[in-house]
Amino acid sequence: MRAVDQVLSKVFVKRFYSENTGFFLVLLGVCFGFLKAPQHFDLNAALADKPVLYLIPFSLWVLYAVKVARFCSIVNRERTSAMLGWISLAGRSSIFRSAFKVQLNLMFPVFGYGLFMAYVAVEEGAIGSVLLVVSFLFLLVSVLAYWHFNDLLQPREFGLVARKSRFHWSPKYYFQFYLHYLTRLQGLRLIMIKLLSLVILYIAIQVFFEEAIDLRYLTLGALLSATANSFFAFDYVRFERSQLFLFRNLPLSFMSRILAFWLTFILLSIPEFVILLGQLSLQIGPIELLSLLLVIPCLLLFFMGLVYQPGMHQERFTKQVFFISASLFFVVLGHIGALAIAVSSMAIAVLLLKAWKHKSEAV
Secondary structure, three states: OOOHHHHHHHHHHHHHHHHHHHHHHHHHHHEEEOOHHHHHHHHHHHHHHHHHHHHHHHHOOOHHHOHHHHHHHHHOOOHHHHHHHHHHOOOOHHHHHHHHHHHHHHHHHHHHHHHHOOOOOOHEEEEEHHHHHHHHHHHHHHHHHHHHHHHHHOOOOOOOOOOOOOOOOOOHHHHHHHHHHHHHHHHHHHHHHHHHHHHHHHHHHHHHHHHOOOOHHHHHHHHHHHHHHHHHHHHHHHHHHHHHHHHEEEOOOOHHHHHHHHHHHHOOOOHHHHHHHHHHHHOOHHHHHHHHHHHHHHHHHHHHHHHHHOOOOOHHHHHHHHHHHHHHHHHHHHHOHHHHHHHHHHHHHHHHHHHHHHHHHHH
């Protein structure tokens, strides 16, 4: 048992924190550089008084959990991890306990801040909020541990693993290939990111209804939703480079490829379109509604243009997306409408792709 704990800790925990040092430094700077301890206390006191707002940190925790799960899945399928094949000899109960400890250690930043939130709720006398936070923390870690436990017991397979699905369909057009890949091999991640995006939009719509009829709330919600979906922009380029090498050499015009990328992001944005249309079709004008619908796919195309920069990697991409989203946040507060953001994002995306896409493929 102890030997299994030591091996898994070295393979997953130590490596995760060493490879994500930059991510945690940025996170500390964002969370504690702008807010001091008393402000964190006041913020969590407000959350405890209105538990529905816990959806915001819960969504961020789920996004972090997806990052942890993705890391563990990748490491477990590396050839250097072939030694983990013997772990099934330790017994299922021992493996599950070890998997739980691994996920608890990987989720330590979330668990630590979550316990602080629970402490603030206790101080405020909000027992329901305490139970909500603690229950969600243990549920999240338990789900991750159960998934990690099953992942460890799977036969060692390396690289892309074709998984069986009851829903079979074959892509016919260029813009469908990435969607096919997501639904067949990245289903869990797709669901998690979409849940986060929909929660953000739902909160923005509720604030729009309850606080004031100000379209800026909706535009900010669409902006944050696009930021939550930014993973797809980076992953789409990675997928195109690794899996669509032959298709990239087809005689397709530049604008045809741009249209294919944009159609992919429009189809990926259908869940967001459904909630926006369902909630706002009778509340705002058709031009304003159409502008909101365009923000998400246009920003995703903009983010995709960033990925084609020479020497781009995921950490650098994350920082750029964060900086752009923060800048657009203040732009929206300055009464710049959704249509202007969508059109300018689309134009900049075309320029970036025209400048960098051919160069990156030639390397």
